[in-house]
Amino acid sequence: MQVRYYDELLAFLVRAVRDPHEAQDLAQQAFERVLQHQRAGHRVDDLRALLYEVARNLLVDRHRRLQVRQHDSDAVLLDHPGPSAGEPDTVYAGRQRLQVLIAAIESLPPRCRRAFILHKIDGLSHAEVAAQMEISLNMVERHIMLAVAACRKALGDAPVRKALHAAAHDAQ
Template sequence: MLERYYQELLNFCSRTVRSRDAAVDVVQETYARVLALQHAGQSVPEPRALLYRTARNLQIDLHRRSEVRGETLHADAEASAAELDQLAAPQAGEPDVAAASTQGVHALLATIDALPLRCREAFILHKFDGMSHAEVAEQMGISRKMVEQHVKLAMEACRRCRAQLDGTAEATAEPTLRRRKPARK
């Protein structure tokens, strides 16, 4: 989560706070709070939306603290505080985007579930459990090359599903794993 949204969130905060150092502090505190929620066992279905909302609230708190302390604000800081109140929520917070995201997740899970058993097992071990191809091969008792083929097949199925969801699906035949022919006796 950190790598995925950090730069985007930092740019957002930099535009509204107008100080790169203050923006870095806000982003760091934002991540600390969201990670604390996750460690407390609370699920975060839309992490990007939560990060933006938390950052926005922290920026408002920063502005209020500076007013309470009687700190003089620069003219551009006052303008930035006014801009902050007028900012729209990130698109991920919109109901239709959230619904589309949920539908996309369900479609991808259905695609993964429709994979052949061994292919699905290799894919899940590699992508979700973070095992290397060699570790998956050892656990499943198959060759590393076979694991690579299983993962490749699963990735292609996921890409096709994504393309269908995005409306860019091409008429391509589904690749299948080549099976060895039994040896003749």
């Protein structure tokens, strides 16, 4: 593939993200996606137009990812005190939350669910999940963020990490 549009595309992306290193990453991703498109047998009539379309889509994805990251980290959930384990009401309520959490996880799209389970339940790093699923690190992060958001919503912002921990121990 010709790379004659690289400098032009890079300048566009630097203006858009105001970070030359991130702009280089986005330009590389744009060229990579266009190359994959061509290797899949699709004809490219206007390479420049396709590169810019892919770059704009990458910018939209970046914006969405940054919007999701602006929310509280799930680490803040560790600050919530856990229930005492001996009281019957607490045990019952915990089992109900666990069922809600399991239903929320099962309702996730398959690849999102798999990334989430590999990371949160099996304890793999984002990079290990990306390698195992053969997807980008960005997609792993997105899958996990979406899954955590779904769990939070299902539990009404109850402590997701503690419920996940309980689910992992119940499964063993």
